[in-house]
Amino acid sequence: MTQTLKMRPVVAAAVAAALLSACNLAPTYQQPAGIVPETVANQTGTPVQASEAALSYAQAQTWIQSPSLREVLALALSHNRDLRVALDSMEKARAQYGITRADLLPSITAQGQGTRSRSSADLSSSGQSTVSEQYTAQLGFTSYEIDFWGRVRNLSEAGLQAFLQSEDNQRNVQIGLVADVSNAWLTLAADLARLQLAQDTLASREKAYELTRRMFEIGSTSGLVLAQNMSTVETARADVAAYTSQVARDRNALQLLVGGAVPAQLLPSAQTLAVNDANNLALLPAPQDLPSSVLLQRPDVLAAEHNLRAMHANIGAARAALFPSITLTGSVGSGSRELDALFGGGTSTWSFMPQIKLPIFEGGRLRAGVQLAEANQRIALSQYEKAVQTAFKEVADALADRAQWGERLGAQTGMVLATQKAFDLSDARFQAGVDNYLTVLDAQRSLYAAQQTLISLRLSEQINRVTLWKALGGQEALALAQVAEDANK
Numbered sequence: 001m002t003q004t005l006k007m008r009p010v011v012a013a014a015v016a017a018a019l020l021s022a023c024n025l026a027p028t029y030q031q032p033a034g035i036v037p038e039t040v041a042n043q044t045g046t047p048v049q050a051s052e053a054a055l056s057y058a059q060a061q062t063w064i065q066s067p068s069l070r071e072v073l074a075l076a077l078s079h080n081r082d083l084r085v086a087l088d089s090m091e092k093a094r095a096q097y098g099i100t101r102a103d104l105l106p107s108i109t110a111q112g113q114g115t116r117s118r119s120s121a122d123l124s125s126s127g128q129s130t131v132s133e134q135y136t137a138q139l140g141f142t143s144y145e146i147d148f149w150g151r152v153r154n155l156s157e158a159g160l161q162a163f164l165q166s167e168d169n170q171r172n173v174q175i176g177l178v179a180d181v182s183n184a185w186l187t188l189a190a191d192l193a194r195l196q197l198a199q200d201t202l203a204s205r206e207k208a209y210e211l212t213r214r215m216f217e218i219g220s221t222s223g224l225v226l227a228q229n230m231s232t233v234e235t236a237r238a239d240v241a242a243y244t245s246q247v248a249r250d251r252n253a254l255q256l257l258v259g260g261a262v263p264a265q266l267l268p269s270a271q272t273l274a275v276n277d278a279n280n281l282a283l284l285p286a287p288q289d290l291p292s293s294v295l296l297q298r299p300d301v302l303a304a305e306h307n308l309r310a311m312h313a314n315i316g317a318a319r320a321a322l323f324p325s326i327t328l329t330g331s332v333g334s335g336s337r338e339l340d341a342l343f344g345g346g347t348s349t350w351s352f353m354p355q356i357k358l359p360i361f362e363g364g365r366l367r368a369g370v371q372l373a374e375a376n377q378r379i380a381l382s383q384y385e386k387a388v389q390t391a392f393k394e395v396a397d398a399l400a401d402r403a404q405w406g407e408r409l410g411a412q413t414g415m416v417l418a419t420q421k422a423f424d425l426s427d428a429r430f431q432a433g434v435d436n437y438l439t440v441l442d443a444q445r446s447l448y449a450a451q452q453t454l455i456s457l458r459l460s461e462q463i464n465r466v467t468l469w470k471a472l473g474g475q476e477a478l479a480l481a482q483v484a485e486d487a488n489k
Contacts, residue, residue, distance in 0.1 A: 046260075046261060047260070047261045047262065047263040048075050048078065048079050048258065048259065048260030048261060048262075049075075049078070050071065050074035050075045050077070050078045051074075051077075051078045053077075054073075054074040054075075054077035054078040055071075055074045057073075057074070057077060058070045058071065058073040058074035058077060059074075061073065061178065063465075063469060064182070066268075066272075068265070068266045068267075068268070069181075069182060069185050069266075069268075071266050072181060072185055072254075072258065072262060072266050073178055073181055073182070075258045075259075075260065075262065075266075076177055076178075076181045076257055076258045076259065077174070077177065077178075078259075079258060079259030079260050080177055080257060080258065080259045081259055082173060082177065083170075083173055083174060083177055086166075086169060086170040086173040086174070087170055089166050089169070089170070090163070090166040090167055090169070090170045092166070093162050093163040093165070093166035093167075094163050094166075096159055096162065096163070097156075097159040097160050097162065097163040099159070100155050100156045100158070100159035101156045101159065101160075103145075103152050103155065103156065104147070104152055104153065104156055106141040106144040106328075107141055107142060107144065108139065108140070108141050109139075109140065109141070109142070110137075110138070110139050111136075111137070111138045111139075111140075111333075112135075112136070112137045112138075113135070113136045113137075113138075114133075114134070114135045114136075114339065115132075115133065115134040115135075116131070116132070116133045116134075117131070117132055118130070118131050118132075119131075119132070132337070133337050133338070133339075134335070134336075134337055135335065135336055135337070135338070135339050135342050136333060136334070136335040136342075136349070137333050137334050137335075137342060137343070138331045138332070138333030138334075138349070139331065139332055139333060140329070140330055140331025140332065140333070140351075141328070141329065141330060141331075142329050143327045143328075143329055144327060144328045144329070145325060145326070145327050146325075146326045146327070146328065148323070148325075148326065149319075149320035149323045149325075150316055150317075150320055151316070151317045151320035151321060151325070153316075154313040154314065154315075154316035154317040154320065155313070155314075155317045157309075157310075157313040157316075158310040158311075158313040158314050158317065161306045161307070161309040161310035161313065162306070162307075162310050164302075164306045165303045165306035165307050165310070168299040168300070168302040168303035168306060169299070169300075169303050171299040171474075172298075172299035172300045172303065174474075175299060175470055175473065175474040176470065177257070178470075178474070179466050179467070179469070179470040180257055181254070181257050181258065182466045183463055183466055184250065184253050184254045184257055185254060185267075185268055186268070186272075186273070186459055186462050186463060186466075187250055187253075187459065188247065188250040188251060188254055188267065188268055189268035189269070189270075189272035189273050189459075190273055190455055190456070190458070190459035191243060191246045191247050191250050192247055192268060192269060192270040192272070193270045193271070193272075193273055193455045194243050194246075194452060194455055195240065195243035195244060195246075195247055195270065196270035197448075197451055197452065197455070198236060198239040198240045198242075198243050199240055201236045201239070201448055202233070202236035202237055202239075202240050205229070205232045205233045205236050205444075206233055208229060208232075209226075209229045209230060209232075209233050212225060212226050212229045213226060221437075225436075225437045228437055228438075228441060229437070232441065232444065251267070254267075273455065273458045273459060273462065294472065294473070295388070295391040295392060295395060295472075295473070296388065296391075297473055298387075298391050298472075298473035299473060299474070300387055300390075300391070301384070301387045301388055301391055301473075303387075304380070304383050304384040304386075304387040304388075305384055307380050307383065307384070308377070308380040308381055308383075308384045310380075311373065311376045311377035311379075311380040312377055314373045314376065314377070315370070315373040315374055315377055317373070318366075318369045318370040318372070318373040319370055321359070321366050321369060321370075322359065322366050322367070322370070324356055324357060324358040324359075325356070325357045326354065326355070326356050326357075327354070327355045327357070328352075328353075328354050328355075329351075329352075329353045329354075329355070330350070330351060330352040330353065331349075331350065331351050332348070332349070332350045333348070333349050333350070334347040334348055334349060335347055335349045391471070391473075394467075394470075394471040395468070395471045395472060397471075398464060398467050398468040398471050399468065401464050402464055402465075402468060405457075405461045405464060408457055408461075409454075409457055409458065409461060412450070412453055412454045412457050413454060415450045415453075415454075416447070416450045416451055416454050419443065419446045419447040419450045420447055422443045422446065422447075423440070423443040423444055423446070423447045425443075426439045426440045426442075426443040427440050427443070
């Protein structure tokens with residue numbers, strides 16, 4: 001009867017272990033759904049919604065006057081997959097830092113163990129088989145390293161810098177996303193303007209062709225003029241088809257950046273890039289003589305600096321590996337041959353086992369590790385210096401372009417007005433029979449080209465504003481630049 005009672009805890013433990021072995025803590029896999037529309041031809045899909053945090057960030061971009069563009073930015077900040085990857089990478093780095101930081105503290109574990117064994121009669125001194133039991137319960141720490149030389153601290157510091165680097169990388173991705181979405185939105189606006197221009201030109205040339213055809217029917221003009229007029233109509237029709245396709249591609253590109261369908265009311269119009277349009281982008285004025293501290297706050301520069309700090313810490317950890325290390329292992333607990341007497345009197349146990357490890361011969365592995373860490377530090381230093389130099393170049397280039405945009409746009413606007421006047425005069429002379437139709441064709445092509453160039457220049461000027469904002473490191477750098485400018489007054 002006593003033997004049966006003793007067996008019950010063991011059986012219960014075995015049953016519990018069997019039940020737990022059937023558990024699976026992995027989440028149930030489900031294939032992601034709703035990523036794309038039901039059909040490839042469906043270019044709309046269900047419009048996505050922006051989060052409150054994304055809306056707040058987008059509305060804070062006061063350098064953008066267009067409310068529609070700010071809402072599109074909020075959608076992209078909520079659903080862009082590259083930004084999600086950057087955010088998850090930051091969380092990954094945070095978790096990895098938590099793992100390395102945990103090495104600074106001892107790891108304490110509780111352990112219980114029960115053993116029941118039967119010895120053969122042939123191996124027993126009494127000539128009879130025996131059944132023995134042993135139960136233990138322990139609380140202890142294992143292999144806790146006393147950090148005399150800072151190896152563990154340096155590894156923890158390297159993990160911290162890696163996390164901070166991932167944080168800056170996420171900010172850099174976010175700034176790049178704002179710039180990319182703005183550029184895609186503006187490009188769509190420019191191509192819509194080109195499409196509208198091509199459609200207006202087609203309608204005008206069709207009207208001119210119809211007039212020429214009537215003149216040809218009554219013998220007032222030649223078949224050559226009619227054919228030349230028809231060629232201009234077909235050219236305009238081809239441009240309409242080409243820009244229609246390009247507008248669709250622009251919408252697809254914007255949808256990819258956003259991470260979902262964009263509501264139609266948030267898309268730009270053909271008049272978005274007009275000179276007098278209130279939705280034009282407006283960038284805060286930046287001082288010409290920017291202090292270097294502003295550019296040093298760019299997320300990519302800060303990320304490179306955090307990587308450099310991590311490499312410095314790795315050198316310390318590699319050097320510490322050359323020196324002796326001391327680890328401690330200890331435990332306290334209770335042990336008994338009877339389960340119900342496990343925590344009774346006289347059952348306490350303890351152990352303490354310090355260990356010192358002195359590297360004597362490692363085949364040069366440890367010194368090679370130091371050399372590797374030092375080489376990685378030199379690489380990180382060069383990368384940091386390159387990031388700073390790149391920042392200066394990008395800002396200098398954007399500012400250099402910025403200074404000439406007013407004159408270029410003014411000159412091109414004057415060119416459009418002049419070519420429009422030349423076309424009107426040549427058309428009037430042709431209608432009066434004073435000039436031939438080749439002059440009209442040349443004036444028509446010149447006007448069309450000048451109008452196309454003006455649209456391209458307006459787009460480039462707006463993209464330059466976005467590029468300057470990005471080169472300065474986003475809104476934060478602009479604020480710092482403004483503070484620096486105010487301090488110098």
